[in-house]
Amino acid sequence: MEKRTFENLGCTTSLLGFGAMRLPLTQNGKIDEEQATLMLDTALDAGVNYLDTAYPYHNGESEPFIGKYLKKKDRKSLYLATKLPQWLVNSLEDAKRLFNEQLLRLDTPYFDFYLIHSIDKKAFDKMVELGVVAYLETLQKEGKIKHLGFSFHSIYEDFAYIANFRPWDFCQIQYNYLDTEDQAGDKGYALSEKLGIPLIVMEPIKGGSLANLAPELASKLQILDRTASSASFALRWVASHPNVKVILSGMSNLKQVEDNLKTFEPFVPLQDNEWQVLKEIHDIMLSRLGNGCTGCKYCMPCPFGVDIPGNFALWNKYRMFQDFESVKKSWENPEVQSTRPPVCTECGQCLPLCPQHINIPEDLKKVQMELSHPR
Ligand code: SF4
Ligand code: SF4
Numbered sequence: 001m002e003k004r005t006f007e008n009l010g011c012t013t014s015l016l017g018f019g020a021m022r023l024p025l026t027q028n029g030k031i032d033e034e035q036a037t038l039m040l041d042t043a044l045d046a047g048v049n050y051l052d053t054a055y056p057y058h059n060g061e062s063e064p065f066i067g068k069y070l071k072k073k074d075r076k077s078l079y080l081a082t083k084l085p086q087w088l089v090n091s092l093e094d095a096k097r098l099f100n101e102q103l104l105r106l107d108t109p110y111f112d113f114y115l116i117h118s119i120d121k122k123a124f125d126k127m128v129e130l131g132v133v134a135y136l137e138t139l140q141k142e143g144k145i146k147h148l149g150f151s152f153h154s155i156y157e158d159f160a161y162i163a164n165f166r167p168w169d170f171c172q173i174q175y176n177y178l179d180t181e182d183q184a185g186d187k188g189y190a191l192s193e194k195l196g197i198p199l200i201v202m203e204p205i206k207g208g209s210l211a212n213l214a215p216e217l218a219s220k221l222q223i224l225d226r227t228a229s230s231a232s233f234a235l236r237w238v239a240s241h242p243n244v245k246v247i248l249s250g251m252s253n254l255k256q257v258e259d260n261l262k263t264f265e266p267f268v269p270l271q272d273n274e275w276q277v278l279k280e281i282h283d284i285m286l287s288r289l290g291n292g293c294t295g296c297k298y299c300m301p302c303p304f305g306v307d308i309p310g311n312f313a314l315w316n317k318y319r320m321f322q323d324f325e326s327v328k329k330s331w332e333n334p335e336v337q338s339t340r341p342p343v344c345t346e347c348g349q350c351l352p353l354c355p356q357h358i359n360i361p362e363d364l365k366k367v368q369m370e371l372s373h374p375r
Pocket of ligand 2: 296354
């Protein structure tokens with residue numbers, strides 16, 4: 001198993017980390033503990049030593065399951081990461097209560113890696129104002145948190161603000177060969193290197209999407225190596241960035257665990273022709289986008305309740321992957337139909353707010369047309 005060293009922290013982790021957010025489920029929707037245990041055992045036996053969970057994963061069941069699993073293992077031989085659900089924190093007392101609940105759920109006296117979960121600038125400022133960041137720093141001095149970081153899904157400008165705010169031990173971003181200009185992206189990667197903040201990467205396969213490319217794109221990878229999966233190319237792309245120390249894969253079955261392990265035993269950096277083909281696939285997929293919405297939310301809230309970036313994200317995903325199944329469940333979710341394009345009155349309030357100069361009402365009509373009549 002390929003290992004990477006956090007030079008600033010003096011610890012060495014497996015490059016492949018086990019993400020406990022998409023564990024196998026039983027028929028009643030609970031974690032299939034037998035299967036999940038087999039998957040974890042397989043990964044750990046192969047040298048994986050980084051486990052990542054979070055308060056909300058599996059409706060709160062991921063942390064207790066991992067806690068139970070860890071009782072059978074040598075705790076000191078593993079790095080355990082979990083995250084503060086900042087959206088549930090409205091006072092310092094909330095943060096204290098949640099942190100202590102997490103220690104109990106995971107049945108551990110300390111966390112190796114602790115992250116403020118999914119922050120943007122607004123959420124981060126709130127954590128600072130409430131004294132939560134200072135509280136986490138105190139916990140670190142007490143040894144209850146070994147390394148402090150944050151996870152991030154917002155825009156680059158927010159990433160730069162938070163990354164520069166204090167000397168973070170590490171941070172966790174979404175990064176893959178398709179998202180180079182999205183979220184933190186290539187610019188965020190470069191900034192993390194400049195600031196000396198090691199990276200943990202999530203969504204290296206973009207939620208599994210890059211494992212299921214359209215046939216004409218998958219065949220480009222098959223020409224490079226008929227025995228390698230599309231997912232393995234996506235993982236190698238991320239792993240070929242030296243400031244990436246852990247790549248989290250949210251594995252859902254044993255086959256995925258075995259395929260991911262194969263990619264890192266041994267890890268082979270991408271060759272020049274492989275970089276080129278992945279760039280070609282990236283360019284083709286991006287050329288299919290409906291618009292250039294970055295998800296910045298500057299246009300929000302819409303006075304009539306339209307989820308503008310949410311609708312554009314689904315539209316762009318559908319067009320990039322040319323696969324309605326990948327968005328069907330979200331698009332047809334009855335609970336969010338009041339946020340869909342037909343609710344738009346074309347009032348125009350959002351138009352001057354979009355830095356990408358997107359004609360939002362017009363594009364919303366296209367979203368409705370294409371997703372209501374998928375090809
Ligand atoms: S134009 Fe449509 S999407 Fe934009 S603010 Fe008005 S109702 Fe909302
Ligand atoms: S439509 Fe424009 S303002 Fe709204 S989220 Fe997308 S890029 Fe940002």
